[in-house]
Amino acid sequence: MSRPRSIAIVLASSLLLGGSVGAAAQGRTLTLMTHDSFYLPDGVIESFEAAHDVDVKLLPAGDAGTMVNQAILTVDRPLADVLYGVDNTFLSRALAADIFEPYQSPELAAVPVDLRSDPEGRVTPIDVADVCLNLDRSAFDVGGLPVPARLEDLADPALAGQLVVENPATSSPGLAFLLATIAYFGEDPESGWTAFWSDLRANEVTVTSGWEEAYYGQFSGGTGEGSLPIVVSYASSPAAEVLFGPDPEAHESPTLAIDVGCFRQIEFAGILRGTDEPELAGALIDYLLSPEVQAELPLAMYVYPARQDVPLPAVFEQHALVPSAPLSLDPAVIDAGREGWIREWTDIVLR
Amino acid sequence: MDRHRPALTRRWALLLALAPLAFLGLFFLWPVANILALGLAPGGHWEPGTVVDTWRQPFVLDIVLFTLALAGLSTLLTVLLGMPAAWVFARFDFPAKRVLRALTVVPFVLPTVVVGAAFLALLGPRSPINAVGELLFGANVPQVRLDGSVGAILLAHVFYNIAVIIRMVGGMWAHVDPRTEEAARMLGASPARAFREVTWPLLRPAVISAASIVFLFTVTSFGVVLLLGSPRDTTLEVEIYRQTAILLDLPTAAALTILQMSGVLVLLLASARAQERLSIQQRLRSASETVRRPRPGRERAIVAVVLAATLAFMVTPLLILVERSLAGPAGYGVDAYGALLGEDPRMRLTSAPWHAVVDSLTFAAATTLIAGTLGVLAAAVVGYRRGWLVRGLDALIMLPLGTSAVIVGFGFLVSLDTPPLDLRTSVLLIPIAHALIALPFVMRAVVPVIRSIDDHLREAAAVLGASPARTWREVDGPILARGALVGAGFAFAVSLGEFGATLFIARPDSITIPVAIFRLLGQPGASNFAAAMSLSVVLMVLTATAVLLIERLRGSGPQPF
Numbered sequence: 001m002s003r004p005r006s007i008a009i010v011l012a013s014s015l016l017l018g019g020s021v022g023a024a025a026q027g028r029t030l031t032l033m034t035h036d037s038f039y040l041p042d043g044v045i046e047s048f049e050a051a052h053d054v055d056v057k058l059l060p061a062g063d064a065g066t067m068v069n070q071a072i073l074t075v076d077r078p079l080a081d082v083l084y085g086v087d088n089t090f091l092s093r094a095l096a097a098d099i100f101e102p103y104q105s106p107e108l109a110a111v112p113v114d115l116r117s118d119p120e121g122r123v124t125p126i127d128v129a130d131v132c133l134n135l136d137r138s139a140f141d142v143g144g145l146p147v148p149a150r151l152e153d154l155a156d157p158a159l160a161g162q163l164v165v166e167n168p169a170t171s172s173p174g175l176a177f178l179l180a181t182i183a184y185f186g187e188d189p190e191s192g193w194t195a196f197w198s199d200l201r202a203n204e205v206t207v208t209s210g211w212e213e214a215y216y217g218q219f220s221g222g223t224g225e226g227s228l229p230i231v232v233s234y235a236s237s238p239a240a241e242v243l244f245g246p247d248p249e250a251h252e253s254p255t256l257a258i259d260v261g262c263f264r265q266i267e268f269a270g271i272l273r274g275t276d277e278p279e280l281a282g283a284l285i286d287y288l289l290s291p292e293v294q295a296e297l298p299l300a301m302y303v304y305p306a307r308q309d310v311p312l313p314a315v316f317e318q319h320a321l322v323p324s325a326p327l328s329l330d331p332a333v334i335d336a337g338r339e340g341w342i343r344e345w346t347d348i349v350l351r
Numbered sequence: 352m353d354r355h356r357p358a359l360t361r362r363w364a365l366l367l368a369l370a371p372l373a374f375l376g377l378f379f380l381w382p383v384a385n386i387l388a389l390g391l392a393p394g395g396h397w398e399p400g401t402v403v404d405t406w407r408q409p410f411v412l413d414i415v416l417f418t419l420a421l422a423g424l425s426t427l428l429t430v431l432l433g434m435p436a437a438w439v440f441a442r443f444d445f446p447a448k449r450v451l452r453a454l455t456v457v458p459f460v461l462p463t464v465v466v467g468a469a470f471l472a473l474l475g476p477r478s479p480i481n482a483v484g485e486l487l488f489g490a491n492v493p494q495v496r497l498d499g500s501v502g503a504i505l506l507a508h509v510f511y512n513i514a515v516i517i518r519m520v521g522g523m524w525a526h527v528d529p530r531t532e533e534a535a536r537m538l539g540a541s542p543a544r545a546f547r548e549v550t551w552p553l554l555r556p557a558v559i560s561a562a563s564i565v566f567l568f569t570v571t572s573f574g575v576v577l578l579l580g581s582p583r584d585t586t587l588e589v590e591i592y593r594q595t596a597i598l599l600d601l602p603t604a605a606a607l608t609i610l611q612m613s614g615v616l617v618l619l620l621a622s623a624r625a626q627e628r629l630s631i632q633q634r635l636r637s638a639s640e641t642v643r644r645p646r647p648g649r650e651r652a653i654v655a656v657v658l659a660a661t662l663a664f665m666v667t668p669l670l671i672l673v674e675r676s677l678a679g680p681a682g683y684g685v686d687a688y689g690a691l692l693g694e695d696p697r698m699r700l701t702s703a704p705w706h707a708v709v710d711s712l713t714f715a716a717a718t719t720l721i722a723g724t725l726g727v728l729a730a731a732v733v734g735y736r737r738g739w740l741v742r743g744l745d746a747l748i749m750l751p752l753g754t755s756a757v758i759v760g761f762g763f764l765v766s767l768d769t770p771p772l773d774l775r776t777s778v779l780l781i782p783i784a785h786a787l788i789a790l791p792f793v794m795r796a797v798v799p800v801i802r803s804i805d806d807h808l809r810e811a812a813a814v815l816g817a818s819p820a821r822t823w824r825e826v827d828g829p830i831l832a833r834g835a836l837v838g839a840g841f842a843f844a845v846s847l848g849e850f851g852a853t854l855f856i857a858r859p860d861s862i863t864i865p866v867a868i869f870r871l872l873g874q875p876g877a878s879n880f881a882a883a884m885s886l887s888v889v890l891m892v893l894t895a896t897a898v899l900l901i902e903r904l905r906g907s908g909p910q911p912f
Contacts, residue, residue: 031776036870036873037873039699041696042696058701058858058859059776059858060857060858060859062596062854062855063596065596065597066596066597069595069596069597069599069761070761070764072599073389073599073761073764073765074764074765074768074775077768077769077773079764079775079776093599167582169582169593169597170577170582170589170593170597207581207582208582209577209578209580209582210577210578212872212873213467213471213578216880217471223875223876223877223880225471225472237875240875240876241875243697243875243876244697244875244876244877244878244879245876245877246681302875339598339600350581350582350583351583
């Protein structure tokens with residue numbers, strides 16, 4: 001009986017020891033709080049560490065909303081120095097809670113003005129992700145379905161029971177698509193977004209709780225295992241299908257992102273108020289916005305760089321979509337309207 | 352003879368209860384109280400009126416009714432389907448029994464993302480049923496689909512929780528003297544009547560104990576509801592998560608949490624009271640004494656059917672996972688397993704997936720240590736003493752199972768933020784959170800056994816001149832140790848599979864297997880999907896092995912009877 005107990009004691013004490021050894025290694029550290037989808041290739045963070053003689057710790061904190069809410073709750077004792085990944089749907093809540101220190105990055109000159117959503121410069125735009133409709137090519141090329149040319153076409157009986165969307169209450173692309181319809185149709189009770197969604201419901205739209213269930217579970221294109229040929233996903237998804245497909249050099253992706261009802265999500269970084277290392281934090285934001293890191297973003301996170309002067313990878317040029325006029329809403333309008341819109345949407349589509 | 356003379360003095364009971372109370376106070380009550388206070392007193396002054404206003408909203412009643420109905424139905428189904436298997440495992444000996452029993456725990460620890468994927472594969476548009484339908488009747492045959500329905504949630508709940516019934520009820524059943532029931536049969540009672548009047552009353556406390564755990568698990572079920580249910584089906588847990596993590600509407604979240612926790616508390620107190628009232632002291636037999644090979648003929652057939660049906664139900668989703676892990680773009684192979692050993696930038700993990708295996712095992716060992724120690728202490732108090740204070744302790748230990756993980760997690764953030772207790776980004780938080788969830792299992796495994804220790808044995812020992820200490824060591828100790836081992840197995844397994852709280856506190860330098868699986872599933876690409884499936888199979892094998900090893904230890908202890 002004593003053997004398992006002593007093994008457990010050894011394990012527990014080595015755990016404690018490991019903790020104290022880690023704390024003993026002194027030196028400057030900078031903590032970067034991110035959402036769970038954050039990723040940069042090996043060496044990118046390391047070269048920042050070497051250049052500034054600092055240890056960068058990553059702190060993934062859930063999806064974008066959960067991360068922002070954690071930062072708001074810990075505003076008096078921040079968990080990190082820099083936060084990356086707050087997007088325009090959560091921006092205004094973060095700004096209202098006053099979690100950021102203003103910072104003007106010298107690299108900002110290379111970023112288009114319309115991405116700089118905060119005039120006071122408390123957050124810095126880093127990347128852009130467009131939520132767009134994706135099609136299963138085979139259903140349209142071979143199956144003969146009519147390719148939707150505008151959002152209204154989704155309510156066309158010819159496309160009845162072909163679309164899967166995510167629940168905006170639980171999914172960030174789902175919310176983006178709802179916002180796109182609000183930006184596109186407006187709020188008129190007769191002809192606005194509510195009327196459109198009533199039509200979509202009549203046209204047998206399928207709803208899932210998250211992107212994974214929609215894309216892998218219901219969508220029929222690419223890696224999807226379902227039977228529905230239209231899904232709300234990202235403008236970059238067809239490029240990802242090729243990258244991860246059997247032939248990374250393929251000429252044609254099995255899926256196609258179309259320039260219909262695209263909503264632009266802009267992701268920002270900011271310095272968390274209360275940091276001990278404001279200068280290093282600023283340097284990290286400059287680095288995220290530098291041409292070398294910006295060029296890595298597309299393949300690392302399937303997003304577009306905020307800078308316009310960096311080349312896109314070939315697979316993006318070839319398969320991903322750059323929407324001509326993505327829809328958007330002001331962050332303050334989104335924050336004020338979100339909960340009411342979601343409740344209305346739930347009543348129209350699900351009840 | 353005084354049936355109610357406690358074997359543990361009040362002073363000792365208080366002393367023993369100290370450690371579990373301190374642990375729960377610091378890592379559960381304090382964090383939860385803090386986050387609730389933020390919701391109830393926004394801006395510093397109390398506004399309890401908003402709680403009542405929230406409760407009055409019509410959507411709250413809808414959610415509460417749906418949550419209760421779903422959990423009640425799930426529990427009922429789990430008990431009904433679990434009892435025959437519990438009986439077979441408790442009473443009969445058959446080939447590969449240990450392995451099969453360990454296997455039943457596997458579903459219990461699989462992360463919801465994995466089970467969701469398996470059930471979608473089984474019940475969704477490309478299920479084997481539909482494949483056969485298409486083969487027979489052509490492509491236009493209507494599809495059978497259970498995904499997105501309450502039926503799918505119920506099936507998944509039974510799949511998850513049936514192990515709790517098989518092991519907790521079966522664990523008690525194995526010690527119930529079969530001769531009493533046999534005597535009733537000799538006297539002419541039908542098998543049904545003999546069970547109802549002889550065995551059932553003896554099992555009832557264990558059934559209530561296990562059923563209340565299943566109820567708690569299903570009433571707070573989160574991933575299964577989101578993954579398999581229709582988006583219409585909102586449970587209290589899903590709504591609390593939404594209000595907290597997505598909307599940061601802490602007043603609404605607090606109102607819903609208070610509703611959830613007080614409901615759970617009422618249930619727990621009622622269940623503890625029922626268990627106490629119904630527990631019957633009996634002469635426990637050693638499990639090896641009560642078990643036998645099924646008699647050829649009808650009995651053997653019944654045992655075979657029960658076993659086959661239970662295993663088919665539990666193993667089919669697991670086999671789907673194995674199949675998925677082996678299916679590559681170029682046919683079947685073990686490529687996905689090789690991929691676990693190396694670093695692949697496309698996986699978006701900071702290190703090779705096998706590191707997650709090492710980390711998971713370390714966390715599970717630490718959890719077993721913490722929850723094992725505290726759980727046995729608590730079980731001793733709850734098992735030996737009676738009264739409302741004891742029922743309170745019992746309910747308190749169970750309460751974390753009925754509390755939303757996101758509430759506890761956000762509570763950690765706003766509570767454990769001052770050195771030396773700034774544990775918010777510490778890796779110690781993982782075994783601590785796991786221990787909160789594992790504690791109830793250890794305690795529930797030990798308490799029913801303690802309660803049914805026959806006082807006659809103690810009295811006999813005392814009459815023969817044994818000191819109280821020796822009596823305890825010789826009579827109670829060995830029985831307790833066995834219960835503790837069952838509990839330890841659960842603690843280890845709970846830690847291996849825990850997902851909701853871990854996702855919240857895992858840091859990139861140490862992630863557990865379920866979190867790694869979740870991350871892999873969130874990345875595009877068939878290779879990442881296959882890697883997630885192969886990691887799930889590794890988790891299955893690890894769990895089964897761990898549980899098997901812990902059960903082996905049972906054999907090496909002293910034989911109590």
